[in-house]
Amino acid sequence: QKEVEQDPGPLSVPEGAIVSLNCTYSNSAFQYFMWYRQYSRKGPELLMYTYSSGNKEDGRFTAQVDKSSKYISLFIRDSQPSDSATYLCAMIGGGATNKLIFGTGTLLAVQP
Amino acid sequence: NAGVTQTPKFQVLKTGQSMTLQCAQDMNHNSMYWYRQDPGMGLRLIYYSASEGTTDKGEVPNGYNVSRLNKREFSLRLESAAPSQTSVYFCASSGQQNSPLHFGNGTRLTVT
Numbered sequence: 070q071k072e073v074e075q076d077p078g079p080l081s082v083p084e085g086a087i088v089s090l091n092c093t094y095s096n097s098a099f100q101y102f103m104w105y106r107q108y109s110r111k112g113p114e115l116l117m118y119t120y121s122s123g124n125k126e127d128g129r130f131t132a133q134v135d136k137s138s139k140y141i142s143l144f145i146r147d148s149q150p151s152d153s154a155t156y157l158c159a160m161i162g163g164g165a166t167n168k169l170i171f172g173t174g175t176l177l178a179v180q181p
Numbered sequence: 182n183a184g185v186t187q188t189p190k191f192q193v194l195k196t197g198q199s200m201t202l203q204c205a206q207d208m209n210h211n212s213m214y215w216y217r218q219d220p221g222m223g224l225r226l227i228y229y230s231a232s233e234g235t236t237d238k239g240e241v242p243n244g245y246n247v248s249r250l251n252k253r254e255f256s257l258r259l260e261s262a263a264p265s266q267t268s269v270y271f272c273a274s275s276g277q278q279n280s281p282l283h284f285g286n287g288t289r290l291t292v293t
Contacts, residue, residue: 101279
C-alpha cells in the first residue's frame with residue numbers, strides 16, 4: 070500500500086464549477102500538508118501549505134485536512150480554464166529530514 | 182529572481198553514456214533534492230542534501246550519484262545510462278525544516 074493515495078483522474082469539469090481534489094494517507098506521523106499545481110512541461114509550484122488539521126483559504130482555493138480520517142482535500146471555486154493542470158498532494162512527517170511524500174497527481178481539465 | 186535553475190532542459194543519450202544534470206538555486210536554501218517523475222509513479226526522491234557537505238539516498242538511488250558542489254549547486258550524475266532512466270528529472274530546494282520545496286522546470290531525459 071502506498072503511503073499517499075490520489076486518484077489520477079482525469080477530471081473534466083465545466084468552467085465555473087467547484088472542483089474537489091482529494092488524497093488519503095496511511096502514516097499518522099504526517100503533520101505538514103501541501104498542494105502543488107503542475108502545468109504541462111513545468112515543475113510543480115506550491116499552491117497551499119497547511120499544518121495539522123483544519124481549513125486554509127487563499128482566494129478561490131481552500132485546503133482542508135482531516136487528520137482523524139487521514140484525508141486531505143483541495144477545493145477550487147469558480148474554476149477557470151487556466152486551472153487546467155495536474156494537482157499533486159504532498160506531506161511531510163515532521164522528522165529531521167525534510168522529505169516530502171507525494172501523491173501521483175490528479176489531472177484536471179476545465180472546459181470553457 | 183530565477184529560483185531553481187536546471188540545465189539542460191532536454192537530453193537524449195544512448196545506453197551506456199554518461200551525463201551530469203546541473204541544478205542551482207539562488208534562495209540561500211540549505212536543502213536540495215533530486216526527484217524523477219514517471220507516468221503513474223509520481224515524484225520519487227533519488228538523492229537529497231540536507232546541508233552543504235552532506236548527501237543521502239532517497240527512494241530510488243541506484244544508477245545515480247550526486248555532488249553538493251556548494252550551497253547553491255547540486256548535480257546529479259548518470260555514470261552509465263539505461264533505458265529505465267528515461268524520465269523527467271526535477272531539482273528542488275527548501276529552507277527551514279518542514280518548509281515547502283521549490284522546484285525547477287525539469288530536465289527531460291531519453292535513453293535509447
